[in-house]
Amino acid sequence: MGVDNFSYGSDLVGYIVAESxxxxxxxxxxxxxxxxxxxxxxxPVGREFPNDxxxxxxxxxxxxxxxxxxxxxxxxxxxxxxSAGTAPDIGVFIKHALGTETVSGGTSVTYSLLKDPTAxxxxxxxxxxxxxxxxxGGVIQNLTFNWSGDSYVTWTASGVGKDYIQTGxxxxxxxxxxxTSLIVDDADFYSKYSVISVGSTDDIQVTAVxxxxxxxxxxxxxxxxxxxxxxxxxxxxxxxxxxxxxAGSLSLDNGSTTITHLxxxxxxxTGIDLLNTEYGSDSAADVTVPAYREVTxxxxxxxxxxxxxxxxxxxxxxxxxxxxxxxxxVGKRMKIxxxxxxxxxxxxxxxxxxxxxxxxxxxxxxxxxxxDEVTLVFD
Numbered sequence: 001m002g003v004d005n006f007s008y009g010s011d012l013v014g015y016i017v018a019e020s021x022x023x024x025x026x027x028x029x030x031x032x033x034x035x036x037x038x039x040x041x042x043x044p045v046g047r048e049f050p051n052d053x054x055x056x057x058x059x060x061x062x063x064x065x066x067x068x069x070x071x072x073x074x075x076x077x078x079x080x081x082x083s084a085g086t087a088p089d090i091g092v093f094i095k096h097a098l099g100t101e102t103v104s105g106g107t108s109v110t111y112s113l114l115k116d117p118t119a120x121x122x123x124x125x126x127x128x129x130x131x132x133x134x135x136x137g138g139v140i141q142n143l144t145f146n147w148s149g150d151s152y153v154t155w156t157a158s159g160v161g162k163d164y165i166q167t168g169x170x171x172x173x174x175x176x177x178x179x180t181s182l183i184v185d186d187a188d189f190y191s192k193y194s195v196i197s198v199g200s201t202d203d204i205q206v207t208a209v210x211x212x213x214x215x216x217x218x219x220x221x222x223x224x225x226x227x228x229x230x231x232x233x234x235x236x237x238x239x240x241x242x243x244x245x246x247a248g249s250l251s252l253d254n255g256s257t258t259i260t261h262l263x264x265x266x267x268x269x270t271g272i273d274l275l276n277t278e279y280g281s282d283s284a285a286d287v288t289v290p291a292y293r294e295v296t297x298x299x300x301x302x303x304x305x306x307x308x309x310x311x312x313x314x315x316x317x318x319x320x321x322x323x324x325x326x327x328x329x330v331g332k333r334m335k336i337x338x339x340x341x342x343x344x345x346x347x348x349x350x351x352x353x354x355x356x357x358x359x360x361x362x363x364x365x366x367x368x369x370x371x372d373e374v375t376l377v378f379d
Contacts, residue, residue: 013236014039014074015125016092022121022287023162025136025193027205033236034089035076037154039126041133042071043164067283069274070135072124073158078145079240080378084108084331088378089238093157096120097143097270098376108379113371117272118287123193124161125233130169132231136193137162139272139287145326145336148263148300153243153326160274162284167194167231178220184229187214197232199223204232240332247328250299252310252320259307262300262357264324266336268374269294295338295364295374303348303356314343314360322362335377338364 014036015028046065080088085106088094095101099114125134138161147153168189176182182198187209190196194206194216201221208217216229251258271291274284301307313320322341327333341362348358366373 009038009128011128012036012039013127013233014076015123015127015233015236016074016090017123017125018092018096019121019123019136022119023137023284025134025165025205026123027195027203028123028125028234030234030237032092033234033238034074034093035079035238036074036126037076039074039124040072041124041126041135041164043133043166044068044070066276066281067163069160069276069284070138070162070164071158071160072135072138073156074124074126075154075156077242078153078155078326078334079238079242080327080332080334082240082331084379086239086331088240090155090157092122093140093143093155094376096122097140097157097268098374099371108377110378111376113293113373113375115371116289117270118289121287125165127231127233130230132165132167132195132233134165134167134193135161135163136165137274137284139274140270141272142267142269144265144267145334146263146265147243147245147248147324147326149245151245153245159272160284162274163192165191165193167191167196169228169230172198172223172225172227172229173214175223175225177222179222180218180220182216182218182221182223182229184214184216187211187216189229190216195232196229198229199227202232203234243327243332243334245326248324248326248333249328250325251323254321255323257310259301259310260304262302264297264299266297266324266374267295269296293373297362297364299343299360299362301358301360303358311345311348311358314345317342319365322364330379333379335379337375337377338362338373340365340367340373 015032017026017032019026047062087109098111099117100112102110123136141159144156170185173183271293275286276284278285322338324336343360343362364373
């Protein structure tokens with residue numbers, strides 16, 4: 001029988017780590033792990049054809065140009081921590097999308113908006129079998145939540161990073177004692193900022209790779225010839241139960257109007273990007289905020305006779321304070337609070353015999369002071 005040579009999605013684990021400095025990859029710890037249904041990472045490269053060859057219609061050369069930003073996305077089922085005052089495992093995604101995390105021990109974790117989030121960047125990793133991949137210098141450009149009465153509550157986060165990390169599995173080519181140059185059989189299994197195990201030593205970060213000599217630069221370590229040089233990812237620590245759409249509520253007008261609804265969504269387009277055009281740099285050099293933040297969403301309703309007036313209020317653009325509570329148990333719920341919400345009804349359907357439904361798109365606006373169009377609270 002041969003050795004299984006494939007990586008499988010069933011082994012997927014994600015990690016997200018806040019960086020101390022933009023563009024310097026941070027190593028993951030077990031507490032940085034998050035559960036995910038999917039994690040995708042692009043690894044585009046910059047290559048161009050010079051157009052100064054005019055004596056032929058053939059392509060003769062390509063040159064390496066600027067490293068494009070590296071796209072990533074992650075999605076999963078929403079799991080509050082189970083303890084009021086403890087952040088969920090996706091807390092870094094939420095903080096980096098909104099800007100501020102305020103922990104009130106034993107009570108709540110509140111995420112609110114920050115005008116200037118340019119100091120926030122993260123390293124995001126995914127681990128499957130004997131392969132680890134990552135993006136560093138990452139910023140969150142969109143965060144979305146979806147909920148309905150007959151499914152799990154889900155989240156999706158996406159963004160771009162400065163560069164890509166790959167860590168595979170090969171062997172040491174020669175022994176080393178308190179050495180910083182590790183020669184391997186094939187350095188193309190690794191990238192700068194790979195985190196590896198070699199010999200009996202774990203959690204070693206590669207600071208440089210010389211592909212011509214198959215040499216990895218690492219902190220002083222000891223190993224034997226033919227020792228495995230493998231990806232190191234700590235065992236994840238997880239907490240919290242998945243939220244299903246059987247518990248929660250929607251209220252308007254500072255809680256005075258409670259409405260039953262079928263489900264909805266919230267989308268936060270952060271307006272955050274990476275600056276990747278500066279002369280003299282070969283990859284994204286900084287975090288920027290070149291666009292307005294947009295907080296939008298949707299709600300789905302059944303037409304109830306005693307709530308028909310709301311449809312007309314929505315059409316008249318009567319602004320509403322909106323609170324969506326997902327979950328109903330302390331430590332196992334999230335609240336979405338939009339203080340100034342404009343709701344735009346789309347259309348009522350016309351089923352043959354079933355109940356009539358309608359959908360509403362909404363936009364959350366800020367007060368005159370700004371940066372307060374939405375808060376997320378785990379309590």
